[in-house]
Amino acid sequence: MFSLSIFKLLSKPGLFPVRNSKFLTKDFYLPVTFQSFSSFQHSRQAQEFVLKGLQQIEKGNFDSALEHFISSNEIIKQTMGEGHPSIIMNYSQIGSIYFYKKDYQQAVENLTKALELAKKSYSDEHPVVLGVRKTLALAYEESGNYQEAIACHEKVLDFEIKNRDFDPLSVCKTYNKIGVTYTKGGDYLSALKYFEKALEIEKQFWHTKDRCLGLTFTNMGALFEKKGENEQALKYYNEGLQLKLKAMGEKDLVTASIFQSIGDLLAKMNRTKEALFCLLKVHDIESKLLPRDSPQIAITCEKIGAVAEKENPQEALKYINMAIEIRNNKKEENQKELKKLYEKAAQLNMETGDKEESKRCSEQAKKL
Numbered sequence: 001m002f003s004l005s006i007f008k009l010l011s012k013p014g015l016f017p018v019r020n021s022k023f024l025t026k027d028f029y030l031p032v033t034f035q036s037f038s039s040f041q042h043s044r045q046a047q048e049f050v051l052k053g054l055q056q057i058e059k060g061n062f063d064s065a066l067e068h069f070i071s072s073n074e075i076i077k078q079t080m081g082e083g084h085p086s087i088i089m090n091y092s093q094i095g096s097i098y099f100y101k102k103d104y105q106q107a108v109e110n111l112t113k114a115l116e117l118a119k120k121s122y123s124d125e126h127p128v129v130l131g132v133r134k135t136l137a138l139a140y141e142e143s144g145n146y147q148e149a150i151a152c153h154e155k156v157l158d159f160e161i162k163n164r165d166f167d168p169l170s171v172c173k174t175y176n177k178i179g180v181t182y183t184k185g186g187d188y189l190s191a192l193k194y195f196e197k198a199l200e201i202e203k204q205f206w207h208t209k210d211r212c213l214g215l216t217f218t219n220m221g222a223l224f225e226k227k228g229e230n231e232q233a234l235k236y237y238n239e240g241l242q243l244k245l246k247a248m249g250e251k252d253l254v255t256a257s258i259f260q261s262i263g264d265l266l267a268k269m270n271r272t273k274e275a276l277f278c279l280l281k282v283h284d285i286e287s288k289l290l291p292r293d294s295p296q297i298a299i300t301c302e303k304i305g306a307v308a309e310k311e312n313p314q315e316a317l318k319y320i321n322m323a324i325e326i327r328n329n330k331k332e333e334n335q336k337e338l339k340k341l342y343e344k345a346a347q348l349n350m351e352t353g354d355k356e357e358s359k360r361c362s363e364q365a366k367k368l
Helices: 044-059 062-080 086-100 104-121 127-142 146-162 168-184 188-205 215-226 230-248 253-268 272-289 295-308 313-351 355-367
Strands: 002-008 029-034
Touching: 044 062, 044 086, 062 086, 086 104, 086 127, 104 127, 127 146, 127 168, 146 168, 168 188, 168 215, 188 215, 215 230, 215 253, 230 253, 253 272, 253 295, 272 295, 295 313, 313 355
Parallel strands: none
Antiparallel strands: 002 029
16 A cells, blocks of 8 residues: 555644634645556556655645646546546645645645545545544635535544544544634534543543643634634643643644634734744754745744834844745745835834845835
């Protein structure tokens, strides 16, 4: 057997390559096991396109990866027919890439196709079907179709509960996913019901060092923040952080995620020094664990700059310049972000008395 993940869904509370949500719900990997590449034996070219597509995903070249998987699909359809099991993997990868690109309609379309084909080849309880269904639930959720997302999560949950050998922490995660989806849809009572179920399971593992610890409290914090109950949100975020620190310490990206959620909330509450402390923690953790040119580090630097500006424009400028340096590594992809950063740098340089640098930054912004 050849094991593939549908897609590397590394994120932070939200959990894609860039943090885009305060919730901690998604697995870092959605593993799906497919048949070995012998299934491509009638088309070496289709196999090569898949391998190149996977390599491009690893490099972060998602547009190129998308082209390779689409090409592989076309060859398989022509040589082996659309019902061939290998297409399930391709549609899953294509859907996941569209998800990353935030084209949720295309993500849903391709993942739905993958699910339809998977159900023809495997039982509803098969890991392939479950894996595709989990990813499809995320695509529905991000597209705002919360009912369909919950329906997918519920089918996964039903299997997990009936399967006595299933990991209880996996059930805990699914309860959390359903709770988050209800929260996003504004149904807070239903969300809390599922978070409470998740918490009952999570409590049984508080003595361990499992990565999932702190998950439920953090999601409850996000719920109360969404409701505008900031003090209650802060309480749950902190409880989640303490559990996560106990389990994983500070050298963990999910720990960084919770620090960021707390920092963002404190900034919103005008508790600037506390917010800066948390966001600098995030930067410290990410700098140790992520590549120097990671877009996530750039986002964190931008946040620090925005908060530090109120207290220390010089310090804010330092982090804005860091963000500019990272964004410039992929200038064509980041023109909108770079324009805003250069405009902010121009403003901060003027405030700190460097008129020449302010003029240079303004000129850079105009070019974008």
